[in-house]
Amino acid sequence: MTIRPLRDDDFDAIHRAFINAFSHYVVPMQPSTEALREMFTRRGWVPELSSGIFEDDRLVAFTLNAIDGDRGYDTGSGVLPTHRRRGLARQTMEHSTTLLAEAGVTRYMLEVLEPNTNASALYRSLGFAETRRLDCYILECGGASHRFQQRRPQPPQSTHWWDVQPSWQNSTASIHRARDQYVTIGDEDGYAILFPATGDLPQLAVRREARRRGVGTRLIETAAAIAEKPLRIINVDARDEGIAAFLAALGARRFVRQIEMERTLGV
Secondary structure: OEEEEOOHHHHHHHHHHHHHHOOOOOOOOOOOHHHHHHHHHHHOEOHHHOEEEEEOOEEEEEEEEEEEOOEEEEEEEEEOHHHOOOOHHHHHHHHHHHHHHHOOOOEEEEEEEOOOHHHHHHHHHOOOEEEEEEEEEEEOOOOOOOOOOEEOOOOOOOOOOOOOOOOHHHOHHHHHHOOOOOEEEEEOOEEEEEEOOOOEEEEEEEOHHHOOOOHHHHHHHHHHHHHOOOEEEEEEEOOOHHHHHHHHHHOOEEEEEEEEEEEEOOO
């Protein structure tokens, strides 16, 4: 077996390995080629800073990294079921940290599903420490009508409404990188970012002075009416009790919790 940095022309092999590695995951992931490419694009994937282990021409283990400035992000690590318990995940992570550090990355971040205790133990052994926990919700809204007009597809520049920082994949930088169409809805009291094709709602914020006036509910109803499908609200900071109570009141179902972790590189 050979370990090496990945290339963009490895994408088809990555897609096959990704489907195989996550077919029986806690939350199964079976994205199409187009969906996986879009996920990589939004997260800022850099092939040459990602690590893969090949057996002949077959990719059997991988760590797929993204960067933003001096920060790196593991956008997906996996090992084929037939090749587990051989230390391959540790090898791709160690190879990744070398590649990222040589590229000037000083902070390396990742997320791991809370039930995946083996993976979180591996990451802790590699020097990662928990930074926060992130909840993922599905929300079905029936019979909603448009309450806000769609605005230009541009996330607001001001972040002073945020109580917590969005996770990597919900960041404004991630939204700007998207190829899929998204819309901004709201007014001077609040806004939401929606990807209608998937129901993904990466950002929702209400001005502090305008809270408890139904603004958030109207934003959610508008998003549901535009998407015409359940809304996916992922990586909500678990420390934010207000948003958790708000989503619960609307009937949102939490389907998994993730652990966000980080380690320092090159120091």
